[in-house]
Amino acid sequence: MDAKDRIAQRVAQEIVPGSLVNLGIGLPSLVASYVATDQGVYFQSENGVIGLGSRPPEGMEDPDLTDAGGGFVTAVPGAAAIDSAMSFGLIRGGHIDLTVLGALQVDSAGHLANWMIPGMLTPGMGGAMDLATGAKRVIAALQHQTRGQSKIVNRCDLPITSTRQVDLIVTDLAVFDYCDAGLRLIELMPEIGLDEVGSKTQASFVVAL
Amino acid sequence: MKRSISPDYAIEIIPDGARIMIGGFMGVGTPERLIDALVASGTGNLTVIANDTALPGKGIGKLITAGSVRKVITSHIGLNPETQRLMNAGKLEVDLVPQGTLVECIRSAGVGLGAVVTKTGLGTAVAEGKQILELEGQLYLIELPIHADFALIAARQADYVGNLEYALTAQNFNPIMALAAETVIAEPDHIVPVGMIPPDAVRTPAALVDHLIERAK
Numbered sequence: 001m002d003a004k005d006r007i008a009q010r011v012a013q014e015i016v017p018g019s020l021v022n023l024g025i026g027l028p029s030l031v032a033s034y035v036a037t038d039q040g041v042y043f044q045s046e047n048g049v050i051g052l053g054s055r056p057p058e059g060m061e062d063p064d065l066t067d068a069g070g071g072f073v074t075a076v077p078g079a080a081a082i083d084s085a086m087s088f089g090l091i092r093g094g095h096i097d098l099t100v101l102g103a104l105q106v107d108s109a110g111h112l113a114n115w116m117i118p119g120m121l122t123p124g125m126g127g128a129m130d131l132a133t134g135a136k137r138v139i140a141a142l143q144h145q146t147r148g149q150s151k152i153v154n155r156c157d158l159p160i161t162s163t164r165q166v167d168l169i170v171t172d173l174a175v176f177d178y179c180d181a182g183l184r185l186i187e188l189m190p191e192i193g194l195d196e197v198g199s200k201t202q203a204s205f206v207v208a209l
Numbered sequence: 210m211k212r213s214i215s216p217d218y219a220i221e222i223i224p225d226g227a228r229i230m231i232g233g234f235m236g237v238g239t240p241e242r243l244i245d246a247l248v249a250s251g252t253g254n255l256t257v258i259a260n261d262t263a264l265p266g267k268g269i270g271k272l273i274t275a276g277s278v279r280k281v282i283t284s285h286i287g288l289n290p291e292t293q294r295l296m297n298a299g300k301l302e303v304d305l306v307p308q309g310t311l312v313e314c315i316r317s318a319g320v321g322l323g324a325v326v327t328k329t330g331l332g333t334a335v336a337e338g339k340q341i342l343e344l345e346g347q348l349y350l351i352e353l354p355i356h357a358d359f360a361l362i363a364a365r366q367a368d369y370v371g372n373l374e375y376a377l378t379a380q381n382f383n384p385i386m387a388l389a390a391e392t393v394i395a396e397p398d399h400i401v402p403v404g405m406i407p408p409d410a411v412r413t414p415a416a417l418v419d420h421l422i423e424r425a426k
Contacts, residue, residue: 064376070235088309123287130309163332
């Protein structure tokens with residue numbers, strides 16, 4: 001299992017049966033495959049569906065049923081199709097129980113950055129600012145480092161997505177949350193030691209294993 | 210009752226420099242035949258308001274590649290490298306707006322509200338130059354309504370009065386944009402006789418629709 005799948009599998013343990021969940025594009029979308037289908041979990045996609053299903057078999061696609069990345073999907077029994085105002089009403093109104101977002105950086109204040117790298121890449125925020133601000137619970141799911149650089153930093157130097165603090169960070173090395181003292185390491189991923197997390201993390205954190 | 214018209218005929222009313230809303234999400238639920246006609250017409254200097262700029266060769270991506278667009282107000286350009294290239298070259302102005310704020314600004318323009326008051330974007334680059342409002346101890350960002358001269362929208366089915374219904378995720382911004390433009394041009398996949406769409410199924414009432422595009426030949 002590669003790093004992204006390990007992260008996705010760990011995030012899936014956070015998903016409460018019967019909840020309404022939005023998964024961001026990229027790494028977070030892998031989480032769905034680790035959630036049992038009998039848990040009553042509905043996945044919302046911001047382009048307008050609640051009850052996102054798996055990819056359809058080839059030759060059985062509906063061009064009018066896609067996910068937020070534009071890929072073909074199916075809908076599960078009990079699904080609902082909604083317009084963008086309803087979709088973001090759900091997101092901004094606090095009706096989404098959990099969102100899982102990818103991130104370029106997450107910092108000690110719990111701010112995440114995931115929508116642009118000035119001068120290099122400007123994909124835009126899409127629905128990320130609304131999700132990071134409006135969902136009941138926000139999990140940042142990301143690889144701990146990129147090209148040897150820690151993505152868990154004292155302060156984001158990339159433009160942030162929201163000033164709302166994320167609730168949990170899951171990386172391929174560790175799981176963090178936030179307490180009064182700031183960023184807190186609460187779990188090591190299998191076969192990972194505390195020293196390795198310390199040496200690969202730029203942000204300062206307290207340990208509560 | 211409305212007589213359906215061809216895409217070429219419909220886009221003749223769109224002048225250079227118009228502000229146009231275009232429905233769709235990554236090209237899904239986008240009026241492709243209207244876009245093809247707009248590209249062929251050579252109409253330029255457009256301001257396009259849309260969720261995203263799709264992909265090169267698809268939906269709004271065709272207008273970007275053709276150089277028809279001067280400014281785009283949108284939430285996401287990540288899947289269209291052409292948009293980024295033109296932006297970086299200074300040939301296309303890109304105003305990035307959070308998706309939920311974009312749809313609410315369009316909706317507020319369409320339903321007579323003076324502003325959107327939201328927490329989304331507070332403390333980020335989106336808030337630069339905008340007013341902050343404190344209400345009952347909470348801070349909010351004030352976002353202004355977004356109007357357009359024209360809305361080009363896609364629907365699964367219309368009747369000849371102009372009532373519209375939509376398909377699954379092809380709804381997205383379409384029913385909201387139908388509220389917010391001076392002139393609304395709808396491109397349905399099918400047009401059925403009046404009375405065939407159950408009133409409960411109508412998502413955009415005919416009163417909002419000015420022109421109906423004929424079925425694809």
